[in-house]
Amino acid sequence: MKLNVKYDYSTICKIVLQEQLTSLSVPYRLHGHGEIEFERPLNEDQKNKLRTSLAFYGIEIIEDQKSALVHRIKETINNMMHHHEKARNYKVSSYLSETLNYSYVYLSNVFSEVTYSSIENYVILKKIDHAKSLIISNNCTLTEIAYQLNYSSVAHLSYQFKKTTGLTPSAFQKIIQKRRANDSHN
Amino acid sequence: MNLQTLNVALADDDEDDRFLFKEAIDEIKIQTKLSIFTNGQELMDYLSLPNVILPQVVFLDLNMPVKNGMQCLREIRKNSALDSMSVAIYSTSSSEKDIEDTFVYGANIYINKPNSFTKLKVAIERVLQINWQYNTSNLNKDNFLLRI
Numbered sequence: 001m002k003l004n005v006k007y008d009y010s011t012i013c014k015i016v017l018q019e020q021l022t023s024l025s026v027p028y029r030l031h032g033h034g035e036i037e038f039e040r041p042l043n044e045d046q047k048n049k050l051r052t053s054l055a056f057y058g059i060e061i062i063e064d065q066k067s068a069l070v071h072r073i074k075e076t077i078n079n080m081m082h083h084h085e086k087a088r089n090y091k092v093s094s095y096l097s098e099t100l101n102y103s104y105v106y107l108s109n110v111f112s113e114v115t116y117s118s119i120e121n122y123v124i125l126k127k128i129d130h131a132k133s134l135i136i137s138n139n140c141t142l143t144e145i146a147y148q149l150n151y152s153s154v155a156h157l158s159y160q161f162k163k164t165t166g167l168t169p170s171a172f173q174k175i176i177q178k179r180r181a182n183d184s185h186n
Numbered sequence: 187m188n189l190q191t192l193n194v195a196l197a198d199d200d201e202d203d204r205f206l207f208k209e210a211i212d213e214i215k216i217q218t219k220l221s222i223f224t225n226g227q228e229l230m231d232y233l234s235l236p237n238v239i240l241p242q243v244v245f246l247d248l249n250m251p252v253k254n255g256m257q258c259l260r261e262i263r264k265n266s267a268l269d270s271m272s273v274a275i276y277s278t279s280s281s282e283k284d285i286e287d288t289f290v291y292g293a294n295i296y297i298n299k300p301n302s303f304t305k306l307k308v309a310i311e312r313v314l315q316i317n318w319q320y321n322t323s324n325l326n327k328d329n330f331l332l333r334i
Contacts, residue, residue, distance in 0.1 A: 009324045074323050115322075116216055117315045125319055132329040166296075166333025175289045175331060182290055 002184050006137065010078070013059070020053045034075050070114045072100060073107055077123055081130055081149075092123055128164045131157065135173050142169060191217045192314060193239055197229040197258065198222075198247040198276065203299065206306060207245070207276075214311045216318075226253030230261060233268060240271055243317050245297075248277040248284065256288065263292035272317050272330065285333065295332045309334045 014030065021028050024046060027039045042050070051061050062068040076099050077092065093104040096119070100107065111119045127149050134145045146157040161169050194211065198204050204222055211218050221241065223229040229246075230253065232238065244262075248255040255275060262268045274295035275288045285296050295313055300306045312334065320330050 078324055115315075115318065117319065121315075122319065122323070125316065125325065126323070129325045129329065133326060136329065165331055167331060172331060175286060176329065178286070178290045179292070 004180075006133070010075075010082075016057050016059065017054075020050065020057075023053070024050055032075070032079065034071055066110050066114050069100075069102075069107070069110050073111055073119065074122065076100060077119075077126055081126060092119070124160060124164055128161055131161060131169070132172065135169055136176050191219050192243075192318065193221070193241040194218050194314070195221045195223065195229060195232070195241040195244040196276075197224070197226055197244070197250065197255070199225055199250040200247070203247070206303060207310075210303060210307045211310055214307055214314070216311065216314050218314070225250045226255060226258040228252075230258060233262070240268065242270075242321060243272040243274055243295075243313065245274045245276040246293075248275060248279055248288075256291070259288060259291050259293055270321075272320070272327075274313055289331055294327075294330045295334070297334045 010032075013034075017030060017036070021030075021036065026042065026046060029037045031037060047061070054061065062071055073096060076096055080090070080092070080095055096107055097104045108119050111117075111122070115122070131145050131149055134140055134148070135142075140148070142154050142157060146154045149157065151157040151160070158169055161167075161172070165172060167175070196204065196207055198207070204224070208220060208222065211220055221232065223232065226246070229244065233240070246255040246258055255277065259273055259275070262271065262273060272294040273292065274297060275285075275293045276297050276299060277284065278299045279285075280298050288296060295317075297309050297313070300309055313332070316332060319325060320327055
């Protein structure tokens with residue numbers, strides 16, 4: 001028998017971080033978007049200990065400031081997508097600059113410099129990734145997905161899906177279903 | 187700061203295609219280190235070396251002597267040590283059945299060999315960009331399918 005599960009990365013990461021940080025017994029605050037604030041600076045020993053214990057979970061301390069900022073941009077976008085009220089009422093650019101306290105021009109320059117890709121492209125990739133999970137979960141129609149992800153119409157969603165993945169939503173769904181059927185035979 | 191060098195592998199039996207691919211990947215602005223193989227068996231031998239640095243993405247031609255692309259794909263997807271690697275099929279075949287079969291057996295990307303050098307560059311760059319986002323962001327790799 002096989003089960004498919006759906007998980008929320010940010011909840012898992014938050015719990016892991018809390019466990020590891022608490023065992024360090026240094027006062028800290030988790031800010032979300034992958035930022036941790038310590039009341040006192042960590043000494044090298046503590047930092048190394050934290051680095052080792054987090055590495056076990058595949059969590060890395062980002063030393064480079066620009067990469068760290070790119071990471072926070074991505075986390076902020078991910079967060080925005082999970083709260084569609086925010087997505088509906090804000091533009092990505094103003095939401096990012098208000099949340100992260102940098103001008104959008106600066107954020108978008110750093111993002112392009114580090115990733116060779118733009119914030120706009122990432123937003124599309126992330127939205128389509130979300131659409132994929134919803135298509136596979138089979139619980140909603142394309143119309144509902146388009147509404148949830150703030151597309152003006154189903155046609156616009158389908159068009160962007162095709163443009164991003166090279167596949168139509170239905171071809172994508174068919175492939176994933178066949179892949180799963182195939183996996184459970186082996 | 188730029189992102190670190192990407193490790194890429196290519197298995198293709200056609201010498202001209204290998205040459206063009208190498209030229210194209212050298213001309214795009216993403217820094218890469220390309221390992222080239224002339225058939226599937228060479229690639230699989232390389233991937234099973236101890237301490238090998240796994241490529242982030244491997245481009246596989248479908249029709250190759252000794253071991254073809256489909257056989258490599260199936261071996262790669264059966265080996266959980268190679269899970270982190272994305273597989274891009276790079277083929278002249280535009281048969282819908284080939285495309286669907288490779289996706290079903292775990293390919294992430296299907297590229298029809300483009301008929302111009304410029305298009306090839308654009309295709310490779312797009313693959314590397316998107317693949318990099320999948321490796322560094324919270325995107326679900328199980329759903330990573332891209333057809334170019």
